[in-house]
Amino acid sequence: MRYPNSSKTFHKAISHANRGMVLEELINEANKYYLENDLALIYKKPTPIGIVNVKSDGTKKIITKAFFKEPSTLDYNGIYKGRYIEFDAKETKNKTSFPLANISKNQLSHIYAVNNHKGIVFLIISINQNFFLIDAKSIISFIENEKRKSIPLKYIETHGYKINQKGFIKINYLDELDKIIGG
Amino acid sequence: MRYPNSSKTFHKAISHANRGMVLEELINEANKYYLENDLALIYKKPTPIGIVNVKSDGTKKIITKAFFKEPSTLDYNGIYKGRYIEFDAKETKNKTSFPLANISKNQLSHIYAVNNHKGIVFLIISINQNFFLIDAKSIISFIENEKRKSIPLKYIETHGYKINQKGFIKINYLDELDKIIGG
Numbered sequence: 183m184r185y186p187n188s189s190k191t192f193h194k195a196i197s198h199a200n201r202g203m204v205l206e207e208l209i210n211e212a213n214k215y216y217l218e219n220d221l222a223l224i225y226k227k228p229t230p231i232g233i234v235n236v237k238s239d240g241t242k243k244i245i246t247k248a249f250f251k252e253p254s255t256l257d258y259n260g261i262y263k264g265r266y267i268e269f270d271a272k273e274t275k276n277k278t279s280f281p282l283a284n285i286s287k288n289q290l291s292h293i294y295a296v297n298n299h300k301g302i303v304f305l306i307i308s309i310n311q312n313f314f315l316i317d318a319k320s321i322i323s324f325i326e327n328e329k330r331k332s333i334p335l336k337y338i339e340t341h342g343y344k345i346n347q348k349g350f351i352k353i354n355y356l357d358e359l360d361k362i363i364g365g
Numbered sequence: 366m367r368y369p370n371s372s373k374t375f376h377k378a379i380s381h382a383n384r385g386m387v388l389e390e391l392i393n394e395a396n397k398y399y400l401e402n403d404l405a406l407i408y409k410k411p412t413p414i415g416i417v418n419v420k421s422d423g424t425k426k427i428i429t430k431a432f433f434k435e436p437s438t439l440d441y442n443g444i445y446k447g448r449y450i451e452f453d454a455k456e457t458k459n460k461t462s463f464p465l466a467n468i469s470k471n472q473l474s475h476i477y478a479v480n481n482h483k484g485i486v487f488l489i490i491s492i493n494q495n496f497f498l499i500d501a502k503s504i505i506s507f508i509e510n511e512k513r514k515s516i517p518l519k520y521i522e523t524h525g526y527k528i529n530q531k532g533f534i535k536i537n538y539l540d541e542l543d544k545i546i547g548g
Contacts, residue, residue, distance in 0.1 A: 223478055225438055230411040231428060245414060245431040255408055259442065264483035266449040295406055300447035 205271050205308050208353045209258065215351050222356060224260030224267060227253070254288040256296075256303070262356065265363060266301040273308040279332035280307055282325070290325075293318045302362060306345065306355060309335060315358040316342030388454050388491050391536045392441065398534050405539060407443030407450060410436070437471040439479075439486070445539065448546060449484040456491040462515035463490055465508070473508075476501045485545060489528065489538060492518060498541040499525030 206226070216222040234247035256270035272284045285293070285305075296303040296318070303318040320341035324333055343361055348354035389409070399405040418430035439453035455467045468476070468488075479486040479501070486501040503524035507516055526544055531537035 220478070220481075223475075223482055223484075228411040228413040228434075231414060231431075243433060245433070246429065248414075248428040248431060250426060250428070251411075261449040261451075261479060261482045261484045264449070266444040266447070268444075292406075295403070296444060298403075299406055299444045301406075301444045 205273050205306075205353075206257075209271050209306065209355075212351050212353050212355060213258070213260075216356060222260060222262040222267070224258055224262065226258050227255070229253075252286065252288065255292050256289060262302075262359060263363060266296075266299075267303075267359070268296050268301055269304045269306060271306045271308070276332070277310040277335070279334045280309055280338060281332045283331065285321075294322065297322065302359070304359075304362065306353065307338060307342070309338065313345040313353050313355075314338050314342040315345055315355050315362070317362045388456050388489075388496075388536075389440075392454050392489065392538075395534050395536050395538060396441070396443075399539060405443060405445040405450070407441055407445065409441050410438070412436075435469065435471065438475050439472060445485075445542060446546060449479075449482075450486075450542070451479050451484055452487045452489060454489045454491070459515070460493040460518070462517045463492055463521060464515045466514065468504075477505065480505065485542070487542075487545065489536065490521060490525070492521065496528040496536050496538075497521050497525040498528055498538050498545070500545045 210226060213222075213224045213226070216224060230251040230253055231248045232251050233245055234249070236243050236245050238244070256268050258270065259266070259268040261267060270285075270289065272280070274280050274284060293303050305316050305318075305321065307314045307316060316338055320337075321333070324337060324341075343358035345353050345355050345358050348357070393409060396405075396407045396409070399407060413434040413436055414431045415434050416428055416431045419426050419428050421427070439451045441453065442449070442451040444450060453468075453472065455463070457463050457467060476486050488499050488501075488504065490497045490499060499521055503520075504516070507520060507524075526541035528536055528538050528541050531540070
């Protein structure tokens with residue numbers, strides 16, 4: 183028996199239309215938990231926009247025209263165990279590899295720069311129904327040693343860390359971050 | 366002899382209408398210089414907005430209704446000498462003291478939190494035609510030991526550091542930051 187609004191249909195809709203939003207919400211949920219429990223201070227940066235028109239309705243300002251700008255840094259940053267942390271959340275529909283085209287040129291330069299300045303910089307990659315944390319050092323090493331345009335899942339599994347669920351926190355990435363910071 | 370667009374008139378216009386913008390631009394200029402010379406990676410966070418309506422003109426998305434949200438963190442953050450850095454730029458028209466009302470309740474909680482997590486957190490205060498860098502530790506100490514609603518300029522001069530110009534960089538705050546990091 184099939185219901186039009188069955189869970190299966192719902193998940194299918196999510197996986198196509200709102201895939202990016204779901205990953206973002208799961209990370210925001212983790213960050214909120216870390217913040218409330220004073221474990222880490224990590225925030226999503228607001229989406230950069232260019233404001234064209236603003237009007238006032240008497241009590242407050244309303245933006246009536248604006249456009250989205252391309253971010254040149256990663257989406258999340260903050261502090262954990264006294265260390266500078268920065269990362270981005272990336273998703274791919276590919277099941278066996280992560281296309282490097284998902285990282286913009288500006289973001290890649292920024293990843294190099296943060297790494298050079300001794301910040302902790304990484305990606306959280308959603309691939310084939312799993313989440314992985316992979317350190318920028320491993321990504322840089324792949325880019326510099328391989329001529330391939332996609333990182334095989336095998337490489338991510340070997341050099342990254344599979345992120346596990348903890349209670350209701352689906353992407354409990356701090357445990358994996360500890361492995362990078364400690365290592 | 367007086368010209369209607371003399372430097373004096375121009376400065377008067379700035380000091381009333383665009384005061385906040387000028388300080389922000391001077392800091393952005395310093396950050397750009399630090400970035401280009403690979404001294405520090407410090408960015409202004411985009412202004413947080415709540416998006417209500419977005420339309421597409423065929424090629425790109427245009428935001429047609431949005432409002433400004435109150436930031437709960439400080440405006441600038443990044444990395445310097447491997448350390449997590451966060452600060453805000455504040456201006457006052459007062460010539461002898463800095464009213465604590467300039468720091469929102471959310472920002473103050475955040476200042477405490479970053480300090481507890483061993484980040485470097487401070488304010489750049491524009492007061493009486495000078496710029497000062499004052500460490501959050503000194504601000505917290507003032508708030509906890511004094512019952513006053515404004516920090517006297519004298520306290521800022523004693524516990525903070527006057528920021529000097531370096532070449533065309535009007536707010537060369539890294540030199541003062543070194544004094545906090547080193548101390």
